Amino acid sequence: MSxxxxxxxxxxxxxxxxxxxxxxxxxxxxxxxxxxxxxxxPECFGPLEVGxxxxxxxxxxxxxxxxxxxxxxxxxxxxxxxxxxxxxxxxCTRLLRADNLARELGMKAxxxxxxxxxxxxxxxxxxxAVALAAARELGLNVLAxxxxxxxxxxxxAAAARAGIKSVVFIPHDLERPKVLASxxxxxxxxxxxxxxxDANKLASEIxxxxxxxxxxxxxVRPYYAEGSKTLGYEVAEQLGWRLPDQVVxxxxxxxxxxxxxxxxxxxxxxxxxxxxxxxxxGAQAEGCSxxxxxxxxxxxxxxxxxxxTIAKSLAIGNPxxxxxxxxxxxxxxxxxxxxxxxxxxxxxxxxARSEGxxxxxxxGVTVATLKKLVDCGHLDPDAETVVINTGDGLKTxxxxxxxxxPAATIEPTYPAFVATGL
Amino acid sequence: xxxxxxVPTILRTYTGxxxxxxxxxATLNELLDSLDASYPGIKGKIVDDQGExxxxxxxxxxxxxxxxxxxxxxxxxxxxxxSVIPAVAGG
Numbered sequence: 378m379s380x381x382x383x384x385x386x387x388x389x390x391x392x393x394x395x396x397x398x399x400x401x402x403x404x405x406x407x408x409x410x411x412x413x414x415x416x417x418x419p420e421c422f423g424p425l426e427v428g429x430x431x432x433x434x435x436x437x438x439x440x441x442x443x444x445x446x447x448x449x450x451x452x453x454x455x456x457x458x459x460x461x462x463x464x465x466x467x468x469c470t471r472l473l474r475a476d477n478l479a480r481e482l483g484m485k486a487x488x489x490x491x492x493x494x495x496x497x498x499x500x501x502x503x504x505x506a507v508a509l510a511a512a513r514e515l516g517l518n519v520l521a522x523x524x525x526x527x528x529x530x531x532x533x534a535a536a537a538r539a540g541i542k543s544v545v546f547i548p549h550d551l552e553r554p555k556v557l558a559s560x561x562x563x564x565x566x567x568x569x570x571x572x573x574x575d576a577n578k579l580a581s582e583i584x585x586x587x588x589x590x591x592x593x594x595x596x597v598r599p600y601y602a603e604g605s606k607t608l609g610y611e612v613a614e615q616l617g618w619r620l621p622d623q624v625v626x627x628x629x630x631x632x633x634x635x636x637x638x639x640x641x642x643x644x645x646x647x648x649x650x651x652x653x654x655x656x657x658x659g660a661q662a663e664g665c666s667x668x669x670x671x672x673x674x675x676x677x678x679x680x681x682x683x684x685x686t687i688a689k690s691l692a693i694g695n696p697x698x699x700x701x702x703x704x705x706x707x708x709x710x711x712x713x714x715x716x717x718x719x720x721x722x723x724x725x726x727x728x729a730r731s732e733g734x735x736x737x738x739x740x741g742v743t744v745a746t747l748k749k750l751v752d753c754g755h756l757d758p759d760a761e762t763v764v765i766n767t768g769d770g771l772k773t774x775x776x777x778x779x780x781x782x783p784a785a786t787i788e789p790t791y792p793a794f795v796a797t798g799l
Numbered sequence: 800x801x802x803x804x805x806v807p808t809i810l811r812t813y814t815g816x817x818x819x820x821x822x823x824x825a826t827l828n829e830l831l832d833s834l835d836a837s838y839p840g841i842k843g844k845i846v847d848d849q850g851e852x853x854x855x856x857x858x859x860x861x862x863x864x865x866x867x868x869x870x871x872x873x874x875x876x877x878x879x880x881x882s883v884i885p886a887v888a889g890g
Contacts, residue, residue: 405855417885419809422844422855494863533852571862578859581884585808585818595887630887678854681866695864700854 380709394514397432398454401425404701412454413544414515414591416703425599427454434620434647437667438608444469446503446607448493452643453509453607454600464509465535467502467654468607471493472763478744479733482751488621488760490612491734497558497676499690499737500633501531504604506592509535512591516547519544519590523580524575525629525690527737527768532593533562546576551596552689554772572684574694594630601609605633609640612763613650614650620645622760625747627689627739627767628659628668628713633696637765638705658756659702659713660746662686662738673713677703681713687776688738690768712755716724716745724748725770725777735770743767802830802875805882813841827858828871830881845883846871862882 401410416425434451438575440676442448446468460466470492479487492500505520505528512520521544522528529545536543543564547556548571560566566642569576585593589599615621620641626634638657647650661669664686667679684692695740697700706713714728717726722736724745729735736744747764750756769776787793801821805813814820815850822837824830835842847853850871856866865873875881 415809416856416887417807417809417813422809422853424855424887429857574864576861577865577887578857578862578882578884579889581807582805585805598887681864683867693868695857697855768844794821 381602394456395427395454396456397429397451397460398427399430400428402428404429414517414596416596427599427603429454431643431647433648433783434649435481436588436614436649439649442591445605446506449607449610452640453507453603453608455507456514460508462508462510465496465531465538465564467506467524468494468611470611472612473732473734475511475732478728481731482748482758482763486757488612488616488761488763489728489732489734489735489785490608490763492608492765492767493734493736493769495738496521496774497527497530499527499531500605500765500767501527502535503607504528504601505531506534507537507604508593508597512593513539515591515597517589517591517597518542519523519587520593521545521580521583521590522593523569523573523576523579523595524559525692526551526559526772527635527690528594529559529566530555532564532647533559533564533716534563536681544574546580548572548576548689549583550771554774558663558772571691572694573689574681574684577693584598602632605636606640606643608633608765609637610644610742612637613641613644613727617688620650620653620656621763623656623658623711623762624758625658625743625750625756625762625764626646626661627691627743627765628696628699628702629739630696631659631668631702633700633765633767634659635701635705636708637697655709656711656756657705657709658711658746658750659706661715662688662721662742663714663717664688664713665692667694667695668702669713670700672703676704679703686721686772688721688742689773690737690739691742711752714746714755716742716749720749722746722776723781727782728766729770735764737768737770737773738776739768740766740770741767761778802832802877803880804834805880807883807885809885810841810844810883813844814837825875826871827865827875827881830869830875843870848861857884857886858882859884
């Protein structure tokens with residue numbers, strides 16, 4: 378039996394409101410929906426993603442575009458003039474050749490895609506910018522989210538810049554910098570007495586009742602998730618329009634990893650890069666590693682866990698895109714690995730010490746997982762590898778607070794300096 | 800006294816648009832049977848042909864995900880609230 382959806386919102390105001398996007402497609406049963414504020418398939422509950430009819434797109438058009446994600450506007454569900462509408466202008470973060478880190482790990486060619494350089498210091502600005510564009514076209518007036526922190530910062534800032542209301546739900550025990558860096562933008566911040574999964578459940582229930590709210594990662598999630606493709610596009614463009622051999626990506630919900638894969642595939646199909654093989658690796662913290670566990674045990678089903686890790690931005694115990702992460706990593710010949718909290722701290726320090734990049738705990742997870750994958754032989758040290766740092770270490774200072782500090786505290790005199798023996 | 804069931808938007812076509820309905824049953828499975836008797840077809844959207852919870856649906860008894868409890872055998876005492884929510888997470 379099939380059921381039809383009552384339209385909840387008016388249709389998009391014009392045919393170019395979502396650019397080259399054509400419909401929403403169920404990732405499970407491939408049933409199609411019109412573009413709208415929908416995120417679950419009415420046939421099978423499967424998640425929806427954006428389907429496109431791409432025209433021919435040239436490297437030149439992209440290269441001539443703005444120095445932010447809107448250079449890829451033709452590949453996103455956004456209107457063609459999106460760059461001219463007030464937004465945080467995320468993207469075009471640096472891709473750094475990491476020779477020092479490569480040497481330490483015994484690798485030949487390693488790059489760090491440093492997404493801490495975004496406006497609110499994490500990759501979340503990318504996805505929120507696309508979600509905001511969708512919310513506007515769908516006539517939704519409030520930008521909202523449940524968040525582990527980085528998304529909270531990004532939503533609050535984007536809403537402030539767009540001049541609309543925001544409501545953000547966070548677990549009550551979040552790191553203080555992430556709380557303050559959300560609240561400062563003046564939206565409504567609500568601390569939920571529970572973990573992320575509790576806040577997410579609450580948000581999903583509210584999303585079903587508040588018709589004019591855009592929960593960026595719930596009811597406009599299909600659009601939101603597309604923003605992560607730009608990480609893949611940028612890596613390829615910055616490498617000189619080619620795909621890397623291997624990529625290591627942190628896994629929370631798993632959406633980013635699957636969208637980098639989608640981005641690489643689209644570039645290949647559109648002839649913007651040569652369709653060379655690549656392997657995608659997922660990184661989790663052991664205290665919240667349901668996807669790594671399923672990968673190791675060769676299962677297709679993700680068993681939810683109660684998170685217990687310092688990597689709070691990855692602490693999603695019931696990752697909705699987990700099954701797709703397994704699919705991507707298995708299909709490409711990659712893997713999903715997990716590291717301990719001490720290895721996460723080691724990873725943060727290793728990246729900072731070797732490359733001058735201060736990553737938040739999620740970046741520590743990724744670097745530590747890179748090291749583990751090299752050590753155990755899953756990752757080829759001779760193949761060109763990109764590791765993604767998704768956020769700024771200033772957000773999670775506590776992770777290294779007990780490990781680093783001044784070498785000495787001295788009087789402001791030269792003899793006192795000499796006495797340190799430095 | 801019955802159990803309250805919160806219905807997600809995509810299943811409200813079965814419940815005449817109601818976001819909250821009541822059903823009877825000592826376990827989640829019995830509850831879903833009772834729900835299906837009132838709203839034919841709704842159980843099949845939550846449970847697959849093998850009788851397992853569908854991969855992308857989360858069901859909560861009170862505040863607890865039934866995957867942490869006894870799944871479809873989770874007891875549903877009178878007065879508790881059951882929530883059916885499409886699985887989305889990430890942020």
